[in-house]
Amino acid sequence: MAHHFNAPCDQSGESCPLALASKSGQRERILHLHHTPKGEEYVNIELIPLLNAKGEQAYFVEKMESLRLTKGQPAVQKLIGRAPAFKRMLELVARVGPSEANVLLLGESGTGKELVACAVHESSLRAHSPLVVVECASLTDTLFESELFGHERGAFTGASSSKAGLVEAASGGTLFLDEVGDIPLPMQVKLLRLLENGTYRRVGSTQLRRSDVRIISATHRDLQAMVKERSFREDLYFRLSTFPIHLPSLRERSDDIPLISHALLSKLAPKRNLTVSKEALDTLQEHAFPGNVRELRNVLERSTLLCDGTVIEKEHIKQALGSILSAGTPANSEKSDEIKNLPLLELSKGQSLLQIEEEAFRVQLQAHRGTRSQLAEKLGISERSLYRKLRAFGYR
Structure with a gap:
């Protein structure tokens, strides 16, 4: 079966367009993940009930169309994921x-x-x-x-x-x-x-x-x-x-991190056939990833450089993430001291979100002693986004 289910799709965690159309008597549209010879892909299924001369449901017209640029399994330059939040987003894409x-x-x-x-x-x-x-x-x-x-x-x-x-x-x-x-x-x-x-x-x-x-x-x-x-x-x-x-953040669909990681590694190190151990994946899924997929890509790229074998282990990921996950280590203590020594951000009543963002950005910029690239990584944004903010807030 295209779903790889032994039971009907409405009994296996997905909505059934036939059941919905039979009940409502109207056109119904559902997004399903199908298994094909080319791999998994999201398919937009539209079912239209037709009536006979007595006004009774007699037939159904079914239209199936693949949603381009989307995959349930990794592929180059594709939207990848299976998490509920990701699927809800795709349903809206399919509709609009x-x-x-x-x-x-x-x-x-x-x-x-x-x-x-x-x-x-x-x-x-x-x-x-x-x-x-x-x-x-x-x-x-x-x-x-x-x-x-x-x-x-x-x-x-x-x-x-x-x-x-x-x-x-x-x-x-x-x-x-x-x-x-x-x-x-x-x-x-x-x-x-x-x-x-x-x-x-x-x-x-x-x-x-x-x-x-x-x-x-x-x-x-x-x-x-x-x-x-x-x-x-x-x-x-x-x-x-x-x-x-x-668009859901990576935190909202952390279950997709293994799929996304596999796809990213195939691009970052296509000749090495790298895999990620379960413990390493668990470590990735515990991380908040404020920079989302872009940050995940950076972490995995650093991990490929730290790994000499064919399996990226937990230690490679922890080292790539820095000292954030290493609670109690001297490096973590230094990080804590650095945070404690940052200037206090004082908020005024009535400040807009943009003003709060600008003030927080100013505090981080004044406290930072490294390169712009390191500041972008610290803030969880790309260097391009950092330079945008510098221009927007009047810095050069």
Whole structure:
């Protein structure tokens, strides 16, 4: 059987579309994990009941479609997982993919927002057209407008020729706005115009152009809090968040760590056929992973360098994680002393989440004595995200 169950799927922990459609008399759609000759894959099953002349259920029309870029088992550049939180996310991806609705991906840094954006795009009718990524956090006001909408020759110093923007590059496809919460406020109104009526102007041009793109955006920020403090437009927020999807953190799906680890190791050391011992996996699953999959990848990469054999053991993982898990060791005591000596973060009543984040970031930055790379690792974020925050909070 495709499910590898000896009993019907509704008796083995999954919902049965036939049972649901029979009971409701309506179309039902379910996401199932199927076992195929190519491995495990998630399949979107749609069942439609048909009535006979007496108005009784007589037949069912079944439609099965694989959800692209997703796997129950490891594969390169795929969304991987079986945990309930992961599956709930995929069910939303399967539902919204074929539509034209704008999608807002919400979640911590390192949870795989770009991969989810790819899954939404690949499951849409626009899959034959490009998916164009816009790194919003790295663009200034002027650069953002030029990159997104393009510019005419002579529009500004250095514009020696006309240039099409990323909106034009994504024509017929999908535009993915990564870290949309970092878009400069003056530029938000121009993005809103694009969302509301599908029009825009190149920098230096009066000609109104039309676009045919679907918008997927992503952020780790609390956009609702930013709306309240007026650093993000409310009308733009509602345009972007037609269909929000929460991406679970690695803490919410720690049962997927063995699967993800196997997939990452096949990429990090493809010729070594490395495995991870049960004790090492237990150690990984006990760790909080504030940096999510990105942090897990870093830990595993360090572990491959520490391991001389074919099996990554618990000690390799503990050493890769640092002294966090080594309670009672001198290194851990030094870490505790370092934390005790950090300046106290004093919070004022009425502070917004963004202000609290900025103050906490300032405290960590002033107390840090190592490299920027070490600071990013300490904060559980990528170096790129660190430099984004440095720019956003006025540091260089």
